[in-house]
Amino acid sequence: MRMEGREESENVEDRRGMRVPGGRGTGIGCVGLIAVLVISWLTGADPRQLLGLLGAVQQMSPQTQQVPAGQPRGDDPQAVFVSKVLKGTEDAWGQVFTREGQRYEKPILVLFDGRVESACGYTTAAVGPFYCPADRKVYLDLAFFRELAQRFGAPGDFAQAYVVAHEVGHHVQNLLGLSDRVTEMQQRARSQEQANALSVRLELQADCFAGVYGHFDQQYLEPGDVEEGLRAASAIGDDMIQKQSQGYTAPESWTHGSSAMRVRWLKQGLQSGDPASCDTFKAPQL
Numbered sequence: 001m002r003m004e005g006r007e008e009s010e011n012v013e014d015r016r017g018m019r020v021p022g023g024r025g026t027g028i029g030c031v032g033l034i035a036v037l038v039i040s041w042l043t044g045a046d047p048r049q050l051l052g053l054l055g056a057v058q059q060m061s062p063q064t065q066q067v068p069a070g071q072p073r074g075d076d077p078q079a080v081f082v083s084k085v086l087k088g089t090e091d092a093w094g095q096v097f098t099r100e101g102q103r104y105e106k107p108i109l110v111l112f113d114g115r116v117e118s119a120c121g122y123t124t125a126a127v128g129p130f131y132c133p134a135d136r137k138v139y140l141d142l143a144f145f146r147e148l149a150q151r152f153g154a155p156g157d158f159a160q161a162y163v164v165a166h167e168v169g170h171h172v173q174n175l176l177g178l179s180d181r182v183t184e185m186q187q188r189a190r191s192q193e194q195a196n197a198l199s200v201r202l203e204l205q206a207d208c209f210a211g212v213y214g215h216f217d218q219q220y221l222e223p224g225d226v227e228e229g230l231r232a233a234s235a236i237g238d239d240m241i242q243k244q245s246q247g248y249t250a251p252e253s254w255t256h257g258s259s260a261m262r263v264r265w266l267k268q269g270l271q272s273g274d275p276a277s278c279d280t281f282k283a284p285q286l
């Protein structure tokens with residue numbers, strides 16, 4: 001990406017180097033949230049209550065001094081890059097919402113290292129980047145980009161932009177009330193497979209929304225960038241990860257969709273630039 005001239009966002013909260021209280025992290029990332037949803041589906045409990053319970057437990061943990069979080073410094077290329085991508089998503093979604101007569105409420109992006117506290121609990125970087133609907137913040141440990149390049153074989157700046165834009169996509173879903181609706185549907189689901197299938201549609205829509213951002217910021221793209229993003233989408237497909245980790249793939253346990261699906265929906269958003277074309281819930285075929 002050629003990001004010279006791209007403004008930075010004012011909504012980055014740099015918590016790197018801050019001590020986070022608490023020992024073991026009780027991760028509640030994309031995966032953790034799904035765990036809560038599954039528990040609530042099994043027990044019939046309101047997931048918001050479960051999340052609240054987690055929050056209450058967290059609050060009982062001892063507090064350490066809080067260093068005020070600031071904006072990333074200008075001599076920090078990777079943080080500046082993320083901040084510019086975030087600004088790109090703000091502009092893109094700002095335009096989309098304005099067109100619909102709505103106001104886009106921007107999310108905060110929190111940079112952390114290792115462990116972080118959010119309204120969704122304590123989380124370790126092991127869960128990967130995540131969005132917490134309860135505080136409307138995206139959480140990102142920049143070390144994930146190294147993992148993306150090395151473990152998943154998906155290097156490149158647009159691969160990173162896709163990751164940020166995917167999490168922002170979850171924020172948009174939250175604003176549109178889609179996340180709540182899916183949670184309700186998951187509570188009514190008759191099986192874990194059905195609940196997983198809903199999660200896949202939600203995740204693929206976030207991929208498509210990431211593509212919508214890419215469409216708006218295409219003047220910053222260079223040849224090869226789109227391929228970088230598609231490679232990343234493919235590398236983090238459930239089938240790919242399952243094959244790597246267990247040697248086979250079990251579609252009924254997918255929560256994010258296959259490589260082919262993720263590529264398809266990212267492409268869909270990139271080409272259309274229209275979130276209305278991202279209705280994975282109506283699509284007969286993913």
Ligand SMILES: [Zn+2]
Pocket residue numbers: 030166167170203206
């Ligand atoms: Zn996601």
